[in-house]
Amino acid sequence: xxxxxxxxxxxxxxxxxxxxxxxxxxxxxxxxxxxxxxxxxxxxxxxxxxxxxxxxxxxxxxxxxxxxxxxxxxxxxxxxxxxxxxxxxxxxxxxxxxxxxxxxxxxxxxxxxxxxxxxxxxxxxxxxxxxxxxxxxxxxxxxxxxxxxxxxxxxxxxxxxxxxxxxxxxxxxxxxxxxxxxxxxxxxxxxxxxxxxxxxxxxxxxxxxxxxxxxxxxxxxxxxxxxxxxxxxxxxxxxxxxxxxxxxxxxxxxxxxxxxxxxxxxxxxxxxxxxxxxxxxxxxxx
Numbered sequence: 001x002x003x004x005x006x007x008x009x010x011x012x013x014x015x016x017x018x019x020x021x022x023x024x025x026x027x028x029x030x031x032x033x034x035x036x037x038x039x040x041x042x043x044x045x046x047x048x049x050x051x052x053x054x055x056x057x058x059x060x061x062x063x064x065x066x067x068x069x070x071x072x073x074x075x076x077x078x079x080x081x082x083x084x085x086x087x088x089x090x091x092x093x094x095x096x097x098x099x100x101x102x103x104x105x106x107x108x109x110x111x112x113x114x115x116x117x118x119x120x121x122x123x124x125x126x127x128x129x130x131x132x133x134x135x136x137x138x139x140x141x142x143x144x145x146x147x148x149x150x151x152x153x154x155x156x157x158x159x160x161x162x163x164x165x166x167x168x169x170x171x172x173x174x175x176x177x178x179x180x181x182x183x184x185x186x187x188x189x190x191x192x193x194x195x196x197x198x199x200x201x202x203x204x205x206x207x208x209x210x211x212x213x214x215x216x217x218x219x220x221x222x223x224x225x226x227x228x229x230x231x232x233x234x235x236x237x238x239x240x241x242x243x244x245x246x247x248x249x250x251x252x253x254x255x256x257x258x259x260x261x262x263x264x265x266x267x268x269x270x271x272x273x274x275x276x277x278x279x280x281x282x283x284x285x286x
Contacts, residue, residue: 017063036073036090036091043069044066044069047065051063051066091140091141092140093140094138095107095110095137095138096135096136096137096138097118097136097138098134098136100135101149103115103130113138121144122146124144125144125146127146127148132148132152133146133148134147134148134150170212170213170214170215170220171184171187171213172211172212173187173189173194173211173212174194174208174211175210176209176210177206179205183213187217189217194211194219198219198221201219201221201230201231207228208221208222209222209223209224216235216236218235219233220233243276246273247270250266250267250269250270251266251267253266254266254270
């Protein structure tokens, strides 16, 4: 057998074997790497390359080494899930770099970081003044996590005292011009509804690149032809305006009627509509 064919067959077989063995490790090597993950990935790559190019005299011994560097990390990851001591050995511990707005120089030295490294990591978090940081910690994977001081944190609906509602994940109902029946069924919709909405928007189905439906049943479109302007969904605004109009009509009827019982009925209806508008306002006006 010629040398190049031998290398080709070895490489193909080792590729399939490595793919199978790496699956044992899980997704750790494809996520943010710790130092141990990096060493494991390099060792596996070196062993596979050496075996593929026939640089190892004992091919069986090379396979054993490959199995060791694959199975042992997988076992250690399983132990790390159960025992913190193993996690600390494999991943290392987090290091506090800023505490109560004060940079801890000894911790910087321990993490082998310069002040420029710290400032650069903070800028990646959109923090340009270290004095704005209440607490910062260097994670075992080298990522910096920072907590801003209370007065420097961005406003949220909770801090503003605004009520918010839970919203489900939008469903993709068309992809590259193809209708996705399963997401449509999950939303309680069908192709007839989809084609009706597309007709309202004045869009042909074959011109739709991407279509999503949110939790309120509003359809959002992206077209192949970017020159065509797609109208923005207005279902929420229409529902909100309709509820307010019904409330105003009930209040007007309550003032205009001469029948006391009808007046009370209209007043009660206006009150219920006002309560419904107040509860639905965070969802309909955001």
